[in-house]
Amino acid sequence: MTDIDPQSAALRPQSTDAAAPLLIQLEGISKVFGGVKALQDVRFDIAPGEVLCLAGENGCGKSTLIKIISGVYQPEAGGTMLFDGKPMDKLTPGLARSLGIQVIWQDLALFPEMSVAENIAFEQNLGARPRLVDYGRIRQIAGRMLDRLGVAIDLEKPVRELSIAQRQMVAICRALVADARLVFMDEPTASLSKGETDALLVIVRRLASEGIAVVFVSHRLAEVLDVCSRVTVLRDGRYVGTYPTKGMTQTRLTELMTGRNFDQSVRAADRSAAPAVLSVEGLGREGDYAEIDLVVRRGEVVGLTGRLGAGRTELALSLFGMTRPDRGTIRLGGEVTDFRSNRDAIRAGIAYVSEDRLSLGLVQPQSIADNIALPVLGKLVDALGLLSKRRKAALVDDWIRQLAVKIGAPEHAVSTLSGGNQQRIVLAKWLATEPKVLILDSPTVGVDVGARAGIFEIVHRLAEAGMAILLISDEIPEVYYNSDRILHMRDGRIIADYVPGRDDIDAIEEAVHA
Template identity: 35%
Template structure:
């Protein structure tokens, strides 16, 4: 790598040598319309450590990180980098000062190659002033070799799995030779093996004296990789502790300000007749001969490693990508689900895996996002929208789900991930579904919001809704499901009853 491709701040470390802290923020405040996102928050990062940031969605973690990454400008507060005061005007300014952020919602350009994404704005040029693709691909290969990442530099990003895109984001951040790396839920789309690989990379970066800010909702990751953690709640700083000094319950109490005694409030409810029956469902080249039933009041958990075909089955049932062959019956009657609109007419709902790509309409407000699935069906007559009725229904749903927002006119992109997820769940509950498919319903949301969603799912099952819940989190699958269907490489490898299911049995079936 040429020295020109490394930011000046990354080449000059003299000022950092005498400072205990690599990065400090004092008394940061940031307000948005109707919301105080940060209220006099302070934070300190030591070199050669992983500092985890914990808190419920809406606690202020992402806002603070965006200030450090130059995306937001604080209304008040001081930022010091390597012992010197600094004002960051933009993300590019942050990068040039040795601060890189890996976002939870990936920001790669799908129609460019991996190498082009990594070196954008820093491309090596040949003597004619044109991009030297040969050198750029070699630089990428060298970087990947250093990080033990097995991805071809010339493949287009759109052809990569979500997990591999995450690895490209990580490699891009490392390529800046940054002193400070911010990782926002970096393992949300990774398998256990990939998480282990990421942790190896993180430990290597620590050994080089890098400071890593790690945002996660996964407690096991906190204790495995973090040296210390800070907790935020409702935009305020609560405290900082060494990871070795606290328990999981201590952290939860700090995060939510209350005890959470039951993360998985599974109830024994009457299981009724078969509502949805899937037989030999096949989508050529993706999954084959998938068969199962779901009964009224039952929660069928679906487990399997990334790439097992779980989400593809859900999308085929809902008509997003209709199956090549096989049959679907609802209440014993054969149906053809050719599109999501047909699925909705059969009182089916699908909460998709990716909030940003296939869930939220980010430029629209909460009301528009929530009403979209039910508006035409129930609130339009002779070409006129019953504004009062739909607004009242959405307001009640927002209150029921405890969406944190001043009003429904707020853009959904301004909400935390957990509150966005609640809006999407509310969208589908307004359709009064009898079959509810949830794909990673609690991915990337905090422990308090998870408990609320689990409680809601339990209530829906009690009301006789047939629930299919896909999850990569083993405790969630084991804690919430009546039965667990396990997939591997497009096949159903087993269906376990709640009483017999264990983590070991599920992993054996998921890796057959």
């Protein structure tokens, strides 16, 4: 990695058309929290019907800017905010909503026990006087919004029973009910399959065709370049520039976001002579996967890819002892294993980094130190059987140093960390168990591009030290540039294998998404 100059000729921003009418325009926006400059002299503008990307690494100030525009935070004195050419002073969340500014956060902020119709029509009842609920009107409003998007969802179904993609549609409909003119979408595709993502992008284009401005926040750079006309880049709270996406590449955008050049070269090596650490033969579990054969060797990174629903996570859960296969064998170091629980798998030397970091990977309210030490508490007791604070502190300090985790203090809640640093804590937690096999299930979900590179540097370092790694991801570039071999899973079966460098990345993407 090398530093770059964002204002070099090849990367110089291009201003928007001065004649184009702007829906919102910000100049000189700054925000300070306790002496820390979260934003400094930031610019932002968007026109009606435009789809614009707000890009930057975690912690660059994207969320702070969104909260200023939606009235949650007040900017420092000296900046200007115009909406339809008129000043927006002392903006509040209520005033922002009345102007048509809507934010769809990554967690969607829906009510899981309420019906689809109730969630969609919720905005209609904000601030209203108490009255009897008119469920017929609620269903009518919700049905009209879904028809507007061309989406069919059961209005009576509780939101908790919907897929992530369906919940996205409910959140969009709720914004439309509030007469949205500007919609921020925060990581809307982070948990969607390729097909679901394509369907969402169709909806985004439909909103733009109706004159609604959409701000797209995503770490998936390919879809950003596909759906957006311009991209505004922030770095370390500062405005880098606004650039047309026409002619922009993922590599250039990554450079703008991070100020660094990243090595996108194939790292695949032939590990066939290395001893097998994990081997699976004829493994099957009714309804999840069937006839799985795979080998992961010492020092090897094996990529496992395929669409969501292919059975990848279900296979990983069986390898980690969370579910039991119906047939087939799992061998670890050549010996047949029969895991009855994840405790058995951990004792045998298998670690599993779940795709759901927030609820399964970490205990969010607990401290950074407690999360790292959790799987190995038995190794940290003293002669009296009590937890040794000294041993715990030494373990935590060692892994924070080894993985270069950026923290305030080990006693701080793990929820205070950025997505990339949280993922490093998950890695630290499992590496502390000294595993022979590391299963990484979508390890970069919700992690920005710079942090992703750091995580994969750790992965390669572990492989070089001899660890066997199974890397699961539906993002083909991730497995292509970080694996020695790639296995393609579909409908619960492994249907093909590829070697990066020998096989073309575009051909692999086409096969996986066919």
